[in-house]
Amino acid sequence: MMAGEMRQPAERRVGNQAVVIGGSIAGLLAARVLADHFDQVTIIERDIYPAEPDFRKGVPQGRHLHVLLLRGLQILNQFFPGLEDELAAAGAPQTDLLGDTLIFTIAGQLPRFKSGVTTRFCSRYLLEWLIRRRLEQNSRIVFRDGCEVINLLANDTSSKIVGVELRFRQGASEAARERDRLGADLVVDASGRDSHAPEWLASLGYGRPRETVINSFLGYATRWYKRPEGFEHDWKGVNVGPHVPDKPRGAALFEVEGGRWVVTLAGIARHYPPIDAPGFLEFARSLTEPVIYEAINAAEPISPIYGYRRTENRWRHYEEMARWPENFLLMGDAMCAFNPVYGQGMSVSAMEALVLEKCLRELQRAQGRNFTGLGRRFQKRLKEVIDTPWLLATGEDFRWPETEGGKPGRVTRLMHQYIDQVIKLSTADRHTALVFVNVLQLTVGPAALFQPAILFPALGQFIRRK
Ligand SMILES: Cc1cc2nc3c(=O)[nH]c(=O)nc-3n(C[C@H](O)[C@H](O)[C@H](O)COP(=O)(O)OP(=O)(O)OC[C@H]3O[C@@H](n4cnc5c(N)ncnc54)[C@H](O)[C@@H]3O)c2cc1C
Structure with missing residues (x-):
């Protein structure tokens, strides 16, 4: 059963207050899941949201073409039944x-x-606006827009995050104070490529994550x-x-x-x-x-x-960190951003929201309100979601000698040759084209490209080419 279809009774919820940093696609989906497990979920967004579907400064990529892959649409339809009808109506x-x-x-x-x-x-902003409109109807979700998280707050030993420090922006609806603090049982950072989590974690003594760019x-x-x-x-x-x-x-x-x-x-x-x-x-x-x-x-x-031009693949390897605050999670571009040409970012965020849902259900079954190990478990599981889209995006980038950040190994070079044959086959064979498109839509894994009906003709083509 999906998040939201089953409301948890108060005694089964895992916490009182969850805070989400960044109210874009990943943050909104995180809030959607958290609202089933916390009494209140507060989304902190530095932009002031437009009243209608429109561009906003905090998401500069929003002016560019955004493809919602089929896997992403499927998950959104599960989280928000009827969303596709709303897209159609729009x-x-x-x-x-x-x-x-x-x-x-x-x-x-x-x-x-x-x-x-x-x-x-x-458009990306129509999709975001429709999701936001749904969440506004959820009484457990509070939006604080025009408000920026400027730091994490931790307990004395820094083993646990206890809240976030805020700064309101000019013109914010609630702009009363320059600074504020908000307590939280769980904090999710979904603040995108420019996430400050590496510095925040370093200042709490956790060090910075290794990055692959x-x-x-x-x-x-x-x-x-x-x-x-x-x-x-x-x-x-x-x-x-x-x-x-x-x-x-x-x-x-x-x-x-x-x-x-x-x-x-x-x-x-x-x-x-x-x-x-x-x-x-x-x-x-x-x-x-x-x-x-x-x-x-x-x-x-x-x-x-x-x-x-800010299109590099950037993976901050939080899943490898030796120490981790148990009730702090990162998702979306804040953890891993992809070269956008494969249109994966929003759909990967949706897949990550499913992982969040699974982790919270397990937590609820096993420990109730004890978050020990949650953060590490979640980041490690995100790695499993990220691996395939990362391989697809970076694998193609490695075809270009100008690409910086590593060189294609023997396996990648062999994969390029194989994929070239699959693409060639796709132009003539409907079944291969269908599987190929499904792999790109993240609805089936790349292993499907090695099924006998594709492997043998692709190899035959390759041999004949020689
Ligand atoms: C040019 C381009 C084209 C793309 N095309 C596609 C595509 O075709 N298909 C696809 O699926 N994906 C695409 N993507 C990726 C996609 O935009 C993102 O993956 C997706 O929006 C999810 O990102 P996110 O929610 O993690 O972060 P973002 O969308 O970057 O949002 C981060 C949010 O956090 C807020 N914020 C930041 N810091 C703070 C703070 N300290 N306090 C409070 N709020 C804060 C920002 O204002 C923003 O709202 C593209 C990306 C680019 C750059």
């Missing part, structure tokens, strides 16, 4: 990822057929368009991938709510797309496929062009 088109999308790979276009692998294309120097440039009336097309999305070694440019165009197209151009290995209008169009024209250029050339832009 105009987010249902999209069959093979039937409605043109996917151009290194080996050609994937076949188009009704695959049943469907998700909803929408793998950077392929990918840059984005994004512009929003009004879908032109009468423009003949039979797709809802187009994806043109970059190709090693000499085609570092890629792009995606997705139709989202409001009859809009969001177009993101991407350049890897420092081939950053320009953010001036002629340069943007020219970059689109230079892609290996003309379809995106032809579409945007016929469309009216409704936004400036936004650039973005």
Whole structure:
């Protein structure tokens, strides 16, 4: 049974107050789970939330194309039954990822057929707003927006976090004091890539986590368009991938709510797309496929062009720390942020929320209100969730010699060769295309790519190539 379907009676809850730092996708999902196990959950968000679905400064990536992978949508539908209907009502088109999308790979276009692998294309801020609206109806959840966590508060021995120190921002609805403190039985840091947890933990004597950073120097440039009336097309999305070694440019165009197209151009290995209008169009024209250029050339832009370059894969290895405060957890980009081109971040946050749910249920069964070992257990289990998306994201980055943060080993190089064959096979074989797309949607593990129906033809292809 999912979180929220079963309300815990008071005596079965594991604590009184939980605090979530950061009210974006990971923080909202954490709150959704915590509300079933705590009397009160307070979400501290430094931004003042907009009243309508809209961009906000604390999530600068929100202006760029965000794909909700099928695995993410499935989990969101479980946490918030009916959410997909709300997305539909808001105009987010249902999209069959093979039937409605043109996917151009290194080996050609994937076949188009009704695959049943469907998700909803929408803006990131619509999705966040719908989730937030649901949580606002939950009487156990309190939002404190316009408020920033500036430190953790610990007990005398620093073995336990007892709360957080806050600073209200100007214009905050409750802005009364400059500083405040909020006690907590459990604190979850979901404050994204810029999380201050490494410094906070170091100042409490825990040291800093080891970090793995793998950077392929990918840059984005994004512009929003009004879908032109009468423009003949039979797709809802187009994806043109970059190709090693000499085609570092890629792009995606997705139709989202409001009859809009969001177009993101991407350049890897420092081939950053320009953010001036002629340069943007020219970059689109230079892609290996003309379809995106032809579409945007016929469309009216409704936004400036936004650039973005903070795209490195960054894993803070909290799961390895020798000592850990038992009631402090981290999730989302605060623990591990991915190269966004594979669209994994929000869905991984949703998978992590499932882990949180499982850990809290176990805690409740085994120990009630004793958090001993929870933090370590949770961070170690997140590693299991992160491993596959990390492999997918960094594995592709390692194809580029310009990538910094490590070199591909023999196994990775063999994997590249195998995946090339799988992609080639996908362009001609529907079953392989379906499995391949499901792996990318995180609905099946990469092991599925080694099933006999794919392995043998892929190897045959490879041998014939030699
Ligand atoms: C360019 C780009 C494109 C992307 N595309 C996709 C995609 O297609 N699909 C996908 O699934 N993911 C994508 N991602 C990743 C996705 O945006 C994140 O993984 C997702 O938003 C979850 O992040 P998060 O909630 O952990 O952190 P964030 O979304 O970064 O949110 C952190 C929140 O914490 C708040 N905050 C920060 N510090 C404090 C503090 N001290 N006190 C209080 N509040 C604080 C911030 O204001 C913010 O609201 C993309 C990322 C980038 C950079």
